[in-house]
Amino acid sequence: MSKDKEELEKDLNEEIIEESVEENKEEVVEETKEENSEENELSLVKKYKEEIQKLKEELEVEKDKYLRQTAEYQNFKKRTAKEKEGIYTDACVDVLKEILPNLDNIERAIAAEGNIEALKQGVEMTLKGFQNSLEKLGVTEIETSEGFDPNFNNAIMHIEDPELGTNVVVEVFMKGYKRGDKVIRHSMVKTAN
CATH class of the missing domain: 2.30.22.10 (Head domain of nucleotide exchange factor GrpE)
Structure with missing residues (x-):
């Protein structure tokens, strides 16, 4: 976990505790004024400590949820990027599988010997192959x-x-x-x- 996240979580913990202290401070003062006895003060301190402990536990639960959700989101981003790259690669492979036989035909035509009519017929066949490839690809x-x-x-x-x-x-x-x-x-x- 980065320092920024740790500092944010620490600040959040302190802020929640301070808010709780402020909220409960008024209660403590009022109850203390009404019943000025040591027993009540000890009871209030105990109650206050229990409330702080309860808030700390709630904060830990929320912090755990936050960390899990952040990790899940990061995994989702990585998985999505990998799938996107795979889809692009597969699409390129599908197109190239259709085009490569035509390249082979052109290479054979260049290597072939013969008259102009045979060469022309070979080029026409290669052109037909290209057109069929484009048709299969929906072009x-x-x-x-x-x-x-x-x-x-x-x-x-x-x-x-x-x-x-x-x-x-x-x-x-x-x-x-x-x-x-x-x-x-x-x-x-x-x-x-």
Whole structure:
């Protein structure tokens, strides 16, 4: 336990005892005035000591509760941080398990010998593998056929064309992706009107 906690507990003990002394002091004075005998004074002192002992015991019980609750909270914080780190690690592992086979395919394509058609076919198969991996992870391509939407598209170019309607996506420079409602990357597009 730190010195600050010990000092706080000591101050709390002293404060409770002082309050109890002040509360009981008036009772002691009144009773002493009424019955000025030694027996009554001894009785009052005994009663006062018993009250102090009772308050000390109550304080110890509360102090024990406080220490237990503090330790439980610290354990909870540590456990939660560890679980959070584990969840993140597991999520990364799940994503990488889906992506790594595609990396293997690209490495095989680079090492392969053959004509341009065979290479092109291999790249198309690898692309299909990537798309399947993204689909398994719940990642979808952002559609631009419905027009420009600033929530999902980033217009980097704009043209005026009377033959096209308003907010039409003319060209997609870079596809955008989302998972559920969360945008991973906005589509980079050219818009018209």
